[in-house]
Amino acid sequence: MLDGLLPLTDPGAVFAVLFLLVLAGPLIAERLRLPAIIGLVLAGMLIGPNVANVLAENTFIDTLGYVGLLYLMFQGGLDLDLDGFKRHRRDSIVFGLATFVSPMVLVTGAAVLMGIDLLAAVIIGSAFASHTLLTYGTVTLYDLSKNRAVTASLGATLIANVAALLVLAVAAAGAAGDSGVLFWSLFTLGLVVYVVVVLVLVPRFTRWFFTGLGQDRRVRLTFLLSGMGVAAVVAGLIGIEPIVGAFLVGLAFNPFVPTGTVIAERVQLLGESVFVPAFLISTGMMLDPRAALDGTTLALAAVLVVAEVVSKLVASEGSGRWMGVTGPERGIMFSLSVGQAAGALAATAVASELDLIGPGEVNAVVLVILASALVAGLSAGRYAPRIEPPDRSDAPLGTRVVVPVANPATVGSLVRVAAQVAAADSGAVVAVNVLPLDARPDQLRAHRDLATLAEKVALGAGSEVTTSVRIDTTPAGGVLHTVVEQQGTALVLGWKGYANAREGFFGSVIDRIVTESPVPVLVCRPGGDDHTGRVVVVLTKDDVGPGSLLGTALAFEVAGRLSRQAEADLVVITDHEEELVRTQMVNLAVDEDDVEIISVEGVLGRLPRLLEPGDVVLTGMPPTASRLGRGARRLARAAADRTVIVAVPH
Incomplete structure (x- = not known):
């Protein structure tokens, strides 16, 4: 009766079915007490070409699914707590190496034991040494993106995926007989140039664009998404996995998309409501339950699932205990690192193209991807609610x-x-x-x-x-x-x-x-200037001493921020000796080499002649309330027409 009607080819019908699944899949999964991830994957399998054949693989679904795959990694880069990463970068390095080495050893060994050739086993090991942040949506739902364990996991994602990419490239080049010095020289040069361009030049261009053409949020959103796509395409052209490019450009855009802002919410909403569900459904459409029911395929899949899950569990437990984080935090590290998709599919495709593995091994890998998504979703749902959001x-x-x-x-x-x-x-x-x-x-x-x-x-x-x-x-x-x-x-x-x-x-x-x-x-x-010429910190005798240390420190911190952003000179005008001021600056961790110090008698009386158009004048809160009021008013009168800022610590 439905012959000739299925699979659906009308664009409107394809769109309607796809987004009905996006709506219904998580709701049904919730009723069955399954993670939303599994609901979407199973929904894709049921309507895919291997079961009901409601939808066939087509450009629209493939494109949306691929964008969702890129988005998962892109969002991870956008949300990485850069300050936390800098403070705890050793955590990311340790966990990244652990979550890479452990699967390389266990999964490769398991594949060899199942009769797979060593080179193909190494490629499969590299597939599961990487990971995809399938459960990152759960992390953001519980406001855990700044948690130390999550920060370590996001940093480890970059390390593990790049390392897995290098192993895959070496194995593939060896299988193809293309492993000469010229090949590796060009590959290494391309990787280094790419990283420098993305992490150094892209942020500078983004700042220029946002302060010029990109003052409309719609333009900014388009810029961010197009940047994700361009970074992925260029990465693929020079032999780097596109998901690595998406993650790196997410890091480059990170400073321009603060958490909790309108632009951040729009990026997150678009990805989590459209791109990621489409990716999970497209992944489910690849599953062929009839082929997967073959005894050999099931046995191989079962062994690989155990090896992959155990290896990621060992890595997260070992690294987490070394970091000193709690049990639920180790669980969230496991849930973020156990999910498989992008790296596994890419490595499997390479091995298949080189005739190193057959359809049975490919189906086994797809089953592992499904099982890893189930484990990741269940573990995230169990551990995330038990973690307190970080203190801000x-x-x-x-x-x-x-x-x-x-x-x-x-x-x-x-x-x-x-x-x-x-x-x-x-x-x-x-x-x-x-x-x-x-x-x-x-x-x-x-x-x-x-x-x-x-x-x-x-x-x-x-x-x-x-x-x-x-x-x-x-x-x-x-x-x-x-x-x-x-x-x-x-x-x-x-x-x-x-x-x-x-x-x-x-x-x-x-x-x-x-x-x-x-x-x-x-x-x-506020003063009458519309630009910042210099940033001037005024220090009187009342401002240099133990009682006013907090106010002076805050004034210098704010002055440093203003001078860097406006690319303006930082000047200190004081009635103290220069050496005393420099000693105070050293105690406050201020880089004295970048500061001009002008020492004069009677600072406030001489100030009008020392200030220039465009100066922004700062002072810290003096030690007593009476001096605060009197000194601030005198400074405001002396710095007529200039912007004056009084820094008051809490």
Whole structure:
């Protein structure tokens, strides 16, 4: 009855069936207490050419599936905690080597015992020495992307996949008789040049693009996805596995896609709702249950499954215990490293093309991929809920910089400062408007316009920004609540440069926020310049001493961020001797070689003649509240028309 109707060829019908499976597969799997991954793979098998033949392999499904494969690795690179990786890079190296060597030994040995030739066994071993981050979606669902064990696993992914790629290349070249010096010289040169271009030149080009043409989020999203595709294609052309290229370019884009921002959510939503499900369904369509039921194939698959799972378990348990992480964290390391897809399929295809393995071995490898997905999904579902999300209280200063926006005349200057502070940590700006409970509709519209302006300024500075309009009982309460809810790490407040006797030091609202803020506060009096010429730190006799160390340290940290982002000179103007200031800078871990020190008597009196157009002036919080108010106001008067920032530690 259905002869001639199946497989479906109408594009609309193919699209409808594919996304009905994307919808229904995880829901049915959840009812059966199976991981969503398995639901999608089995759904693909049932409607594929080897079972119901509802859908045949076609360009549309293959393309979406391939993009999903690239996306899995690309997202891993985007979300890698670079600061955590730098602090714990030894974890990634140890786990990467362990999760590569263990499968190479156990899986290769198991394949040889099952009667497979040594060269083919080595290629199969390299297939399972790599891994695909099949369960990374579960990790992000439980907010574990910054967890130490996850960071180690993501770093290990790069190490293991590159090492497996090299083994595959050596074995394939040996089988093809193409292993001369010229071949390896060109391959090594291509790999080195590729890595340098992706990790050094691509970030620079991306920053230039984001601050110029790419100030629209739709353009940025297209840029990121096209970059993923180009990196994969170029990697394939020079003999590198495309998934490695996707992971590397994800690392290159990492600083420009801060976690929790709009662009990050759009990339994640598109991948996890379209690309990854399509990849899992396309993988399921490859399965032929009739061929897989052959006794020899099942026996080989069973042996390879045991060898692969045990090898990854040994690697994760051993590395995790060496790292000192908990049992559930070792479990999540295992779940991230046991899943197979890209590397296994690529290596199997190479071995098949070289006539080293036959259809039975290919089907066995596909069964291992399915089994590894099941094990990965079950282990992730078991261990992820038992891990506490990492504490973000020690996050870098620029991770999420909150800036209240209320005055159209100062929005640009305040957001620009916040963006420069955030850029050093690849962070994001949170621009908030606080309105009273009885706010009128016209006030809401006006403040939304301010939010739009803040967004344009931040995007123009190359940073990501989140905007919100908050209704609260008091302005100070609204700002403080936003800092807590948005997990802010710093706060930039606008200041008019003076306060009368009834308003306190900065003004009643700012004084309350400074007193109660759980994060450092940068009180900013915007100047009349639209560019940064120099960054000037002013140190008076009150600012050099144990009591003011925290404020001075914060002032230098902010000054360093601003000077690097604006490519401006860093200058210190002080009434202390130069040697004393240099000693203080060494104690604060400031690179004194990059700083010009001007020592004069009567700093504030001489300051107007020493400042230049475009200067941004900073000072730390003096040791007492009275000096804080008096000194800040005197500095603001002395630095008329210049941007003044008072750094207040929490």
